[in-house]
Amino acid sequence: MNIALLGFGTVCKGVYEILKEMPEYNIKRILIRNPDKKYMDSMTLSFDDIENDHTIDLVVEAIGGLHPAKEYILASLKAKKHVVTANKAVVAKYFDEFISVAKENNVKFMVEATSGGGIPWIKNLQRVSRIDDVSSLYGIMNGTSNYILSAMTNENKDFDDVLKIAQELGYAESDPSADIDGDDIRNKCAISASIAFKSLVCVDNINQFGIRNITKADINWFQNQNLVCKLFANAIKENNCYDAVVEPVLLNKNTIEANVSQNYNITHLFGKTIGEIKLFGQGAGGLPTGNAIVQDIIDIKENQAFDISLNKTLSKANIISGKYYIRTSSIDSKIIPNNIIEYKDETHSNTIIITKEILSSDIHKIIHQNPDKKFFIARFI
Amino acid sequence: MNIALLGFGTVCKGVYEILKEMPEYNIKRILIRNPDKKYMDSMTLSFDDIENDHTIDLVVEAIGGLHPAKEYILASLKAKKHVVTANKAVVAKYFDEFISVAKENNVKFMVEATSGGGIPWIKNLQRVSRIDDVSSLYGIMNGTSNYILSAMTNENKDFDDVLKIAQELGYAESDPSADIDGDDIRNKCAISASIAFKSLVCVDNINQFGIRNITKADINWFQNQNLVCKLFANAIKENNCYDAVVEPVLLNKNTIEANVSQNYNITHLFGKTIGEIKLFGQGAGGLPTGNAIVQDIIDIKENQAFDISLNKTLSKANIISGKYYIRTSSIDSKIIPNNIIEYKDETHSNTIIITKEILSSDIHKIIHQNPDKKFFIARFI
Numbered sequence: 001m002n003i004a005l006l007g008f009g010t011v012c013k014g015v016y017e018i019l020k021e022m023p024e025y026n027i028k029r030i031l032i033r034n035p036d037k038k039y040m041d042s043m044t045l046s047f048d049d050i051e052n053d054h055t056i057d058l059v060v061e062a063i064g065g066l067h068p069a070k071e072y073i074l075a076s077l078k079a080k081k082h083v084v085t086a087n088k089a090v091v092a093k094y095f096d097e098f099i100s101v102a103k104e105n106n107v108k109f110m111v112e113a114t115s116g117g118g119i120p121w122i123k124n125l126q127r128v129s130r131i132d133d134v135s136s137l138y139g140i141m142n143g144t145s146n147y148i149l150s151a152m153t154n155e156n157k158d159f160d161d162v163l164k165i166a167q168e169l170g171y172a173e174s175d176p177s178a179d180i181d182g183d184d185i186r187n188k189c190a191i192s193a194s195i196a197f198k199s200l201v202c203v204d205n206i207n208q209f210g211i212r213n214i215t216k217a218d219i220n221w222f223q224n225q226n227l228v229c230k231l232f233a234n235a236i237k238e239n240n241c242y243d244a245v246v247e248p249v250l251l252n253k254n255t256i257e258a259n260v261s262q263n264y265n266i267t268h269l270f271g272k273t274i275g276e277i278k279l280f281g282q283g284a285g286g287l288p289t290g291n292a293i294v295q296d297i298i299d300i301k302e303n304q305a306f307d308i309s310l311n312k313t314l315s316k317a318n319i320i321s322g323k324y325y326i327r328t329s330s331i332d333s334k335i336i337p338n339n340i341i342e343y344k345d346e347t348h349s350n351t352i353i354i355t356k357e358i359l360s361s362d363i364h365k366i367i368h369q370n371p372d373k374k375f376f377i378a379r380f381i
Numbered sequence: 382m383n384i385a386l387l388g389f390g391t392v393c394k395g396v397y398e399i400l401k402e403m404p405e406y407n408i409k410r411i412l413i414r415n416p417d418k419k420y421m422d423s424m425t426l427s428f429d430d431i432e433n434d435h436t437i438d439l440v441v442e443a444i445g446g447l448h449p450a451k452e453y454i455l456a457s458l459k460a461k462k463h464v465v466t467a468n469k470a471v472v473a474k475y476f477d478e479f480i481s482v483a484k485e486n487n488v489k490f491m492v493e494a495t496s497g498g499g500i501p502w503i504k505n506l507q508r509v510s511r512i513d514d515v516s517s518l519y520g521i522m523n524g525t526s527n528y529i530l531s532a533m534t535n536e537n538k539d540f541d542d543v544l545k546i547a548q549e550l551g552y553a554e555s556d557p558s559a560d561i562d563g564d565d566i567r568n569k570c571a572i573s574a575s576i577a578f579k580s581l582v583c584v585d586n587i588n589q590f591g592i593r594n595i596t597k598a599d600i601n602w603f604q605n606q607n608l609v610c611k612l613f614a615n616a617i618k619e620n621n622c623y624d625a626v627v628e629p630v631l632l633n634k635n636t637i638e639a640n641v642s643q644n645y646n647i648t649h650l651f652g653k654t655i656g657e658i659k660l661f662g663q664g665a666g667g668l669p670t671g672n673a674i675v676q677d678i679i680d681i682k683e684n685q686a687f688d689i690s691l692n693k694t695l696s697k698a699n700i701i702s703g704k705y706y707i708r709t710s711s712i713d714s715k716i717i718p719n720n721i722i723e724y725k726d727e728t729h730s731n732t733i734i735i736t737k738e739i740l741s742s743d744i745h746k747i748i749h750q751n752p753d754k755k756f757f758i759a760r761f762i
Contacts, residue, residue, distance in 0.1 A: 130679055256661065276663065280659035281659065287656070288655055291652075295512065
């Protein structure tokens with residue numbers, strides 16, 4: 001099987017390392033951007049060399065971003081090449097278009113590496129769906145934010161100090177916003193929920209709140225209550241509706257998820273006959289993510305690849321609810337109405353509020369109205 | 382696809398419940414033993430009705446035990462019927478024979494339901510093995526013993542009291558020895574290690590020590606050290622050798638495995654490029670185990686089933702080692718030599734010893750020589 005790699009960063013280097021041990025797969029072309037980095041004959045600066053090469057059966061896309069990734073994916077599919085991608089942003093945005101173009105051209109479009117890194121999450125979601133309707137999923141699906149939360153909890157450090165260490169270790173980008181504000185995990189949530197529910201879950205329908213505002217004082221408050229804070233993706237299906245959200249949650253310290261530390265990921269699904277399934281592993285990194293891509297490649301070659309179906313049409317509804325922790329300097333009752341407050345502690349410089357059980361969507365309305373831009377919320381689960 | 386069920390206990394009833402929603406699968410025959418329980422036309426008392434029915438494509442075996450399960454499996458394979466089994470005892474004992482007879486007859490022999498209940502453990506082991514050599518695995522793979530250890534830890538109860546509750550809840554058999562002495566998990570360890578290492582791991586080569594002797598005092602000692610005790614299956618490969626053992630282990634309370642409670646299972650594997658993978662779920666029960674069987678059935682029908690290969694020949698070696706907790710009334714230095722002792726506490730009615738790092742095989746020699754039949758050991762990990 002002849003393969004082209006689009007990009008030669010961490011992930012494609014991982015694919016290259018793995019495939020060089022597997023002689024039945026030939027990396028024929030590698031698309032790079034910088035002519036100074038062309039040190040192998042297979043490297044090219046021109047996507048045309050890949051699109052027009054009819055001997056290339058499969059294209060791995062890991063250049064990231066929306067453009068030209070979208071155009072390369074569509075052109076590859078239209079040229080009857082299978083596409084395996086690790087690019088969660090472009091999949092979350094154009095998932096249904098990619099699937100329909102792949103179907104029209106009788107090739108596969110595979111996304112294991114977009115969500116959960118090396119964890120075989122997408123494949124197992126699909127396998128479970130052969131028997132059960134998956135009615136809910138959640139997980140720690142961003143390694144950077146989990147590293148930061150773990151280090152703040154275990155080493156009693158402030159957010160900014162931990163972020164700096166994470167950047168030095170290469171766990172966080174110089175612009176960390178995609179990880180800490182939840183964009184990255186929101187894309188994974190949209191992709192996972194779409195596959196689980198067999199219906200397009202639009203990323204714009206997923207409320208998000210990240211961990212940028214969490215403080216040492218928040219963590220200390222949680223620890224005093226035997227709670228651990230994690231950033232969760234969460235999606236749920238009820239009848240013909242779905243709900244999905246990305247937000248911090250508070251877990252009892254004796255739960256499995258509370259003990260997933262460092263930059264590891266864990267995902268969870270629930271199906272009627274299988275019950276609970278959790279999958280733990282490396283959520284990022286060249287070899288684990290490369291491994292996920294190679295699993296997709298082998299599945300295609302061995303005729304083991306599943307088609308992704310988004311044929312159902314679920315409506316977005318407000319279903320996810322819980323009690324929330326709110327720490328804020330602003331307690332305007334027009335923004336946080338008194339009737340949702342179960343407990344209020346004003347002894348600290350900031351007010352800490354525990355709400356009654358309310359819809360997640362209502363909390364996210366409050367988030368957008370709150371003039372305090374340093375406040376933090378987390379849902380008790 | 383026409384299917385026969387051998388047995389109609391918890392697991393086959395689970396299969397029946399799931400398949401009745403899937404019209405492409407037809408349960409044509411059900412073998413039962415008791416003529417008084419024959420309430421469906423498809424039920425038969427005679428295996429001949431299944432063996433000689435050439436329209437039956439696949440046989441599900443869940444009668445348990447070695448005989449006549451072995452004979453039914455072999456006869457079914459020789460009659461060119463695929464076999465899907467949940468019977469860990471018969472597979473652990475005759476694994477290579479079943480695989481070679483299946484191969485000779487060009488049918489599949491599938492064992493997902495033998496190990497880890499509803500957890501998709503075997504399939505994921507096989508998928509990981511397509512890329513990585515799996516070099517180690519471990520796990521909590523017996524729900525009954527995990528329920529007992531969890532309840533003793535969380536409720537500060539004695540072994541016998543918890544066992545009685547487990548029996549009342551249906552989590553433990555009236556003769557609980559297979560679960561609490563480790564026979565059940567040892568079979569799962571042999572099957573898992575054989576598949577992971579692609580070499581027959583003989584169940585007789587796996588030392589075992591169960592949880593029958595654990596006391597409230599042991600648990601209290603562990604809790605004071607922030608440790609949690611779990612019964613582990615563990616297998617490791619190094620070069621052309623393997624080692625495998627079933628024994629209690631002591632985990633820091635902040636580990637994932639320490640927080641797997643009730644009758645849940647968790648399995649772990651390590652591969653070079655994928656790194657660590659853990660899979661959590663229901664390790665038993667009619668619907669989860671039935672689900673595992675139906676996954677095997679679908680894989681066969683959809684041509685997605687993997688062949689199990691035991692072509693490698695690894696030798697048994699003594700590799701697994703650690704520091705051990707030993708609680709015993711007998712401290713004869715001929716049995717527990719002084720040079721393996723790192724710490725000794727004789728202030729209790731029993732002596733508690735922490736050993737230096739020693740081979741697991743050496744501890745199991747001590748186990749067999751120790752005249753105190755109420756003693757307990759556990760390995761620190």
